[in-house]
Amino acid sequence: MIAAAAYPLVALTGLGAKATAHAMEHKTKLLTTALPAETSYLYAPDGKTVLTMFYEEYRQYTKLSDMSPNIQQAIVAAEDSRFYQHHGVDPKGVARAFVSNARSSGVSQGASTLTMQYVRMALRDSATTPREVQEATQQTSLRKVKEMRMALDLEKELSKEQIMERYLNSAYFGHRAYGIYAASEIFFSKTPKDLTQVEAATLAGLVKSPSEYDPADSDQKEATGRRNYVLDRMSQLGYLSPDSAAAAKAEPIRLKLTNPPNDCAAVPEKYNSWGFACDYLKNWWSAQPAFGANRLERMDKLRRGGYRIVLSIDPKIQEAAEKNVGAKEGTGSPFANGIVVSEPGTGRVKAMAVNRTYSLDLSENPQSSNPEAGPKVKANYPNTVAPLLGGGDLPGYQAGSTFKMFPMLAALDSGMTLSTSFNAPYRYKSAVYDGWAPSNASGAMTGQQTMWSGFGKSVNTYFVWLEEKVGADRAVRLAEQLGLRWRTDVDREQASPAKAKKWGSFTLGVSDATPLEMANAYAAIAADGRYCEAIPVSAIMTRDGTPATYVTPGGIHREVAKPRCRQVVSADAARAATDAARCPTGDTPARGGCGGWSTADSVRGTVGRPVAGKTGTTDSTRSAWFVGYTPELAAASFISDPDNPFNAVGDGQSQIPIAAVAETLRDGLKGQPTRQFTPPSDAIVG
Numbered sequence: 014m015i016a017a018a019a020y021p022l023v024a025l026t027g028l029g030a031k032a033t034a035h036a037m038e039h040k041t042k043l044l045t046t047a048l049p050a051e052t053s054y055l056y057a058p059d060g061k062t063v064l065t066m067f068y069e070e071y072r073q074y075t076k077l078s079d080m081s082p083n084i085q086q087a088i089v090a091a092e093d094s095r096f097y098q099h100h101g102v103d104p105k106g107v108a109r110a111f112v113s114n115a116r117s118s119g120v121s122q123g124a125s126t127l128t129m130q131y132v133r134m135a136l137r138d139s140a141t142t143p144r145e146v147q148e149a150t151q152q153t154s155l156r157k158v159k160e161m162r163m164a165l166d167l168e169k170e171l172s173k174e175q176i177m178e179r180y181l182n183s184a185y186f187g188h189r190a191y192g193i194y195a196a197s198e199i200f201f202s203k204t205p206k207d208l209t210q211v212e213a214a215t216l217a218g219l220v221k222s223p224s225e226y227d228p229a230d231s232d233q234k235e236a237t238g239r240r241n242y243v244l245d246r247m248s249q250l251g252y253l254s255p256d257s258a259a260a261a262k263a264e265p266i267r268l269k270l271t272n273p274p275n276d277c278a279a280v281p282e283k284y285n286s287w288g289f290a291c292d293y294l295k296n297w298w299s300a301q302p303a304f305g306a307n308r309l310e311r312m313d314k315l316r317r318g319g320y321r322i323v324l325s326i327d328p329k330i331q332e333a334a335e336k337n338v339g340a341k342e343g344t345g346s347p348f349a350n351g352i353v354v355s356e357p358g359t360g361r362v363k364a365m366a367v368n369r370t371y372s373l374d375l376s377e378n379p380q381s382s383n384p385e386a387g388p389k390v391k392a393n394y395p396n397t398v399a400p401l402l403g404g405g406d407l408p409g410y411q412a413g414s415t416f417k418m419f420p421m422l423a424a425l426d427s428g429m430t431l432s433t434s435f436n437a438p439y440r441y442k443s444a445v446y447d448g449w450a451p452s453n454a455s456g457a458m459t460g461q462q463t464m465w466s467g468f469g470k471s472v473n474t475y476f477v478w479l480e481e482k483v484g485a486d487r488a489v490r491l492a493e494q495l496g497l498r499w500r501t502d503v504d505r506e507q508a509s510p511a512k513a514k515k516w517g518s519f520t521l522g523v524s525d526a527t528p529l530e531m532a533n534a535y536a537a538i539a540a541d542g543r544y545c546e547a548i549p550v551s552a553i554m555t556r557d558g559t560p561a562t563y564v565t566p567g568g569i570h571r572e573v574a575k576p577r578c579r580q581v582v583s584a585d586a587a588r589a590a591t592d593a594a595r596c597p598t599g600d601t602p603a604r605g606g607c608g609g610w611s612t613a614d615s616v617r618g619t620v621g622r623p624v625a626g627k628t629g630t631t632d633s634t635r636s637a638w639f640v641g642y643t644p645e646l647a648a649a650s651f652i653s654d655p656d657n658p659f660n661a662v663g664d665g666q667s668q669i670p671i672a673a674v675a676e677t678l679r680d681g682l683k684g685q686p687t688r689q690f691t692p693p694s695d696a697i698v699g
Contacts, residue, residue: 288371403527413629430699469596
């Protein structure tokens, strides 16, 4: 029996170890640097307020110096009383376990040291395939021999303190608590540094069987018995006096349970509307090559990488956005009224708000307003997590005349001037677009128009003519450079190189777009033609406290959270477009005349500072838009029925996006100094 008990130790230098020596040496080296999965935190802009977390295993890595000695002593007493005497494998423990198991004809006692347990956990956590997980955890003699060999090697590389730290950060304590930080918080709502001896003994007792010894069960009998066993062992090892152990055992287990939030649906009620920005962050993250080769890898990084992420949302602007969309259309309306605010020059999203409650619970939602939807299909209100504001897979909403910006900007960038004039008829038959004959919204729009008056009055026939001159394909390509994407089969076909030249209705906004895209596109014009990709963060830090980076095609390391900008049109073209875009808002352009009236002349008075923008409505006012901007902020608002685009909002609702943008810009910029737009040059005025 003694000889048999010695076999596993002899095997370490025999056939089993030899057969896998190279593989184990490689894995042992990996274990010296491998870190377990760690929770990622999403913070408000102050960098301190936690909005939510992302995790598969709730864990926050904690240094040994930040743990109470009580938990270190308790885990030794519970799992490996000779931890500080052996070198990774305990011969006495192996022999004792073999004898016990032989007598019971089964596995009644293990022989795993803390080091061996850590090896097993680390191999499991670093596994990249199901087979590797199985190899790390299967109950076989060969696995045990490999584990022993790696434990011996690991103790040559790491100190006892380093192994203890890694063990306590890897162990599972039940209730989604991975590692001692999570266990301390979930069971006692405190940090590991503050654990008492009784609390430490309770947690240490869980490692052997988290479900069997769960102290959160109504009957704490098993948990108390296991805790008392650990306290007795602590006394036997000299960590506790007999009297202290007896007093500790007499105490009941007092829990203060915490349920850590996970994912965007767990954003606190106070910040409920921020859930849409959180959701956008996830979609944005899943598209960043810096975090992996595909969506699956990137989301795995988010949930296991231990990042510290700070949202770019500005609380003041967000509050204004929430107030102003909520006041115009309540959460109980089938019509979604939403707004996105972007920062020119950075692309950072400063607000995302819609008249919906961010929630997964759709049980009280009415049936969808779409007559083609089945009887069990719920509407998107009052609760939804659908990305109604953009950044997800929804196509968006027809944006109407807000698209007139793209052919105008393309024309200005190609050398045409603001004074470019055309005697716009009520109806214009296009020779370029195969006889297509659009008309204006009213007869008051007919007559001689320039870019200023044509844009201010939203003269359809002027812009179809202008689009003919510059080329519809050029306007389409410019919109793409400003961040627009085509998500429906019809839009993709029309935007294709083969069809774009004939897409005359593009200037009338027949394509779907999202408020996120439109706010960011107009923000580029406010930034003198410099387009910046939309970005929902101001900082992303890795678990070691350094900024997350990516490598450019040129081999340069750049921070993921830094703005990514490029010049799309000349600064003078953008300034000229802004000068014309002051006309719709009731503002006064620096160089030209607006023709006497405009489509949103209340905006300048509401905002109280220089402002540009454009209204947009679709056929039968199925949706209505307004995109407005100052030198500091760009905002896009829409109103539409996301479930049924044929459910017209009506002309009376077309003022809602105008007011939402104007009031949000006013409130968001309150107290800031007034900035002026830079006038266009004489050459581009004409």
